[in-house]
Amino acid sequence: MSLMRVSSPHTRSGLGTSQVMLQVVAATVPGILALVLYFGIGVLINLALCIATALVSEAAVMKLRRRPVLFYLKDASALLTAVLLGVSLPPYCAWWLPVVGSVVAIVLAKQLYGGMGHNVFNPAMVGYVVLLISFPVDMTRWVGPTDVLHGVADIDEAFSMVFGHMSVDGFTRATPLEIVRNHESTLLAQLYEAEPVFATGGLAGSGWEMVNFGFLLGGLFLLYRRLITWHAPVAMLVTLTILSLVFYDSGSSLSKGSPILHLFSGATMLGAFFIVTDPVSGATSNKGRFIFGAGVGLLTFVIRAWGNYPDAVAFAVLLMNFAAPFIDNYTLPRTYGHKAPRRATDLEER
Amino acid sequence: MSSVTERSSAKERRSARDARIIARDAKRKLQPGDFSGGIYPPHNKAQSTAEPIGQIPLAEDLIVPLHQHIGASAIPLVKLGQRVLKGEKIAEADGLISCPVHAPGSGKVIAIEPQPVAHPSGMLADCIVIRTDVEQRWCTLNPCTDFRSLETDQLLEKIRDCGIAGLGGAGFPSAVKLAPRGNWSIDTLIINGSECEPYISADDMLMRERAEEIVAGVEILAHLLDEPDNVLIGIEDNKPEAIATMRKAVHGTRFNVVSFATKYPSGGEKQLIQILTKREVPNSGLPANVGVVCQNVGTAYAVYRAVVFGEPLVSRVTTVVGEALQQQRNVELPIGTPVAHVLDCHGVERKQLQRVVIGGPMMGYSIDNESVPVIKTTNCILAPTWHELPPAPPAQDCIRCGLCAEVCPVSLLPQQLYWYARADEREKLQAYNLFDCIECGACSYVCPSSIPLVQYYRASKGAIRLAEEEKEKSDRARERFEYRKLRLAKAEQAKEVKRQARKRAAEIARQQNQQNTAPQNGSAAAEQERDVVAAALARVKARQASxxxxxxxxxxxxxxxxxxxxxxxxxxxxxxxxxxxxxxxxxxxxxxxxxxxxxxxxxxxxxxxxxxx
Structure with a gap:
């Protein structure tokens, strides 16, 4: 009989790529629950639209590339991208926003670069930023959290906002980050008393803090499952904390917001545990991940404090994606038996 | 007076403190360290450790490869048809880094020819085939009751002459390893009983059953290395019986048995050195560079047999394991026993057998021909069923998750190496230290995309080595060509110089002729010239056939x-x-x-x- 000739090793651990992806998707559940609880079913509509579009786009491209469609859909990477984009979009936005965003994320940012594992930029963030730049008005209309609005849009209203002509304006409120960015000549303490989103919530704005807490929980799950390492998230959160502490200015009228606000508002936790940890477009060594995370934290704060956008995680991530190969070049680990770490371009420079 | 007592008590205190520090240091020395990375695959050792080390009937033909070790192939000493006795030397070492080969059984040499051997490539290599007889008579051996009476050189010669090569897997000639060149002072001898590969239990069983002999072998090794300060026997903590028997066996000696956490690949030489001494072997260096010599427990046992009984290495303990077998255990196999014979003796069910692996599931290689023989380095024959070790699913794209980098025991970035291996970027591969990869397979083991990473690295290493060889060759050819050009130019120049000299001489001669004998000797010169022409014609004619x-x-x-x-x-x-x-x-x-x-x-x-x- 003929025996198989195979290269070693002959055994493998059970974990597969699709399982990794699905576990990451599962880790977003607490965050999604908080989003639905505070912002209504608009979140679920966004998710459904994103997932459907992303899967169809992925399948279409695979068909065009003459690859086995099911094999590639099964890796669940498109699903994960769709979920991450879906939770970033404002609830009850027009249906074509998630659709356009997903197509851009999957086709432009992922497949045109060569598909899974080859994209230079984080696909979900590319989708988000394209929408944010192209449709700034629609993208910045966030509904207020339920306890501020005293009620939530029902299903009929939700669908007519997404697919019909009903305006979302009746429900929108400024987000905590917007409020703090635009506060002029008021002390933070006054602001917190005056604005209902702060008055009803804890320290970082009603709803938002719970959503961030949800994503933090999911992130801890990922750390526990060893699917991500601590380096990038910790570096990002620590940098953000330090910078916001420096510019807190004890809550004066010039304050850029408290560390708690920066950590638990906007997309901070989602970014720290689900976006910055994206292995494909991030730096690759642990040292590199640390630098990458710190860079994202820095840029996030800089743009939040002095830029034109109230939140900045997406921009910060994309900017650092540019820098990832550069970071990789200087952050090779020290190999066993070597005195010092090398540089990736060591031999070319000689 | 009182000051004297105070001083003395202070002295005592100091010495007591020193003693405490020494004791603490000694304890700390025995505290095993760790290496970065590593994986925890299922041990699968229980299957083969239930029975004691067994024997199987002798195979009809023993196929003894001339190359069972690292270094040059041995040179055959026997002729076709010659009768040989068990233990007789049938091939001599070729050079320093080589090993002689001995007849594992008595019988008749029936072939000296290329045969399939246990090699990942499935290649053929020269083997001496012995048809065994029933008698199985040993040749006269040269025992030695007191090895300390021998000179170091004599001992080394004995070990070398008995064909002992590292039994752990690589098969480096032991005598070479025991005589470290360069004046590195060796302060630590490590005996590797780690056996970190799943399934393999040959060293484990050897330690359980022959601990005394192993320790006696360690004594010889330590003696050879001029009694190093530390002699450490490292065993993974998943072998409690082996640890217990070895602890008992070393009682009363200055050797230490150190057990450490089970983690693959703790049995790699460099990793074990890191665990036991916290030293790192410099890249492209040897353990001797950091004062360490590492030997396998099986090697220690073989050294003992060789020195004390004069017995050459003609058999070894091999783990025969896998669900395709009815009986799974360790057996002492004569070198050269065909794998098929071993499998048959253990009730192999060939229908269930999908591959045969020589070595463990992490670093072993599959063979496609069951007739390959057991050699000095064959520590395991693994015959798994499909269900037991299913083939890898189709590879997916790398998502750079970095799990591979976390488990890499030498801190490489396997995901980057994979990337550059696929792109064939050789400078990048070398900058990422591809050649420090020990091919342990931990990265492939954890890869969620089931990418055969190690295979890529092997291929890239091969391609780079080949390219380097070719470059060297072409460099040499260029050098040769340039040298030739130079030589021709020189020759041409020399000719030119001669030509000039002749010309000048002729000129001078003519001038002298004209000056001295210008008027009267004209006709004589013409005659002389005619004579010369005639002589030349005659020569030509004579040369022609009639x-x-x-x-x-x-x-x-x-x-x-x-x-x-x-x-x-x-x-x-x-x-x-x-x-x-x-x-x-x-x-x-x-x-x-x-x-x-x-x-x-x-x-x-x-x-x-x-x-x-």
Whole structure:
């Protein structure tokens, strides 16, 4: 009989790529629950639209590339991208926003670069930023959290906002980050008393803090499952904390917001545990991940404090994606038996 | 007085403190460290450790490869048909880094030829095949009751002569390892009983059953290395029985048994050194560079047998394991036993067998021919069923998750290496330290995309080595070419110089002639010149064959040309259409040649006739 000739090793651990992806998707559940609880079913509509579009786009491209469609859909990477984009979009936005965003994320940012594992930029963030730049008005209309609005849009209203002509304006409120960015000549303490989103919530704005807490929980799950390492998230959160502490200015009228606000508002936790940890477009060594995370934290704060956008995680991530190969070049680990770490371009420079 | 007592008590205190520090340091020394990375695959050791080390009936033919170790192949000493005794040397080491080979059984040499051997490539290599007899008589051995009475060189020679190569897996000639070159002072001898690969339990069983002999072997090794300060026997903590028996065996000696957490690949030489001494072997260096020599427990046992009994390495303990077998255990196998025979003796169910792996599931290689023999480094024969070790699913794209980097025991970035291996970027591969990869397979083991990473690294290493060899070759060729050009230029120059010198000499001579004997000697010079020409003509004529001979030769050419012409003509009449074209061309050729021969013949005859006249 003929025996198989195979290269070693002959055994493998059970974990597969699709399982990794699905576990990451599962880790977003607490965050999604908080989003639905505070912002209504608009979140679920966004998710459904994103997932459907992303899967169809992925399948279409695979068909065009003459690859086995099911094999590639099964890796669940498109699903994960769709979920991450879906939770970033404002609830009850027009249906074509998630659709356009997903197509851009999957086709432009992922497949045109060569598909899974080859994209230079984080696909979900590319989708988000394209929408944010192209449709700034629609993208910045966030509904207020339920306890501020005293009620939530029902299903009929939700669908007519997404697919019909009903305006979302009746429900929108400024987000905590917007409020703090635009506060002029008021002390933070006054602001917190005056604005209902702060008055009803804890320290970082009603709803938002719970959503961030949800994503933090999911992130801890990922750390526990060893699917991500601590380096990038910790570096990002620590940098953000330090910078916001420096510019807190004890809550004066010039304050850029408290560390708690920066950590638990906007997309901070989602970014720290689900976006910055994206292995494909991030730096690759642990040292590199640390630098990458710190860079994202820095840029996030800089743009939040002095830029034109109230939140900045997406921009910060994309900017650092540019820098990832550069970071990789200087952050090779020290190999066993070597005195010092090398540089990736060591031999070319000689 | 009181001050004296105070001082003395202070001294005592100091010495007590020193003793405490020494004791603490000694304890700390025995505290095993750790290496970065590593994986925790299922141990799978229980299957083969239930039974004691067994024996199987001798195979009909023993196939003994000449190359079972690292280094040059041994050179056969026996002839076809020769009778050999068990333990007789049948092949001699070729050079320093090589190993002799001994007959694992008595019998008759029936072949010395290339045979399939246990090699990942499935290649053939020279083997001596011995048809075993029933007698199985040993040759006379050369025992030694007190190894300390021997000189170091004699001991090393004995070990070398008994063909002992590292039994852990790599098979490096032990005598070479035990005589570290360069004046590295060796302060630590490590005996590797880690056996971190899943399934393999050969060292484990050896330690359980033959601990005393192993320790006796360690004594010899330590003696050879000039009694290093630390002698550490490292065993993974998943072998409690082995640890217990070894602890008992070393009782009363200064050797230490150190057990450490089970983690693959703790048995790698560099990793074990890191665990036990917290030292790192410098890259492209040897353990001796950090004062360490590492030997496998099996090697220690073989050294003991070799030195004390004079017994060459002709058998080894091998784990025979896998669900395709009815019986799974460790057996002592004569070197050269075909794997098929071993499997048959353990009730192999061939229908369930999907591959046979030599070595463990992490670093072993599969063979496609069951007739390959067991060699000195074969520590395991693994015969798994499909279900037990299923083939890898199709590889997906790398998502750079970095799990591989986390488990890499030498802190490489396997995901980047994979990337550059696929792109064949060799400079990048080397900058990412590809050649520090020990091919342990931890990265492939954890890869969620089931990418055969190690295979990529092996291929890249091979390609780079090949390219380097080729570059060296072409460099040498270029050097040769340039040297040749230089040499030719030099020769030309030398010629030119000579030519000039001659010219000048001739010039001077002519001038002198003209000056001295210008008027009267003109006719004499002319005569001299004529003489020279005549002599040259005569020489040419003498060199030529005589006219009769030339004529005879031409005659022969002519007749053979005629014959050939006739033959082709005859063939042409019988030939088929397709052959005719070719034959016609031949005929034409023959015709031309015939014509030429005739012309020449005629010319010659005429010439002769002229001369006669």
């Amino acid at each position: 006219p009769e001979q030339q004529l005879a030769r031409l005659q022969r050419t002519l007749t053979s040309a005629e014959h050939r012409f006739e033959r082709i003509q005859k063939k042409l009449t019988e030939a088929t259409a397709s052959q005719q074209a070719q034959l016609r061309a031949q005929l034409k050729e023959a015709q031309v040649k015939l014509q030429e021969a005739r012309d020449k013949h005629k010319q010659m005859k005429e010439q002769q006739a002229d001369e006669e006249q």
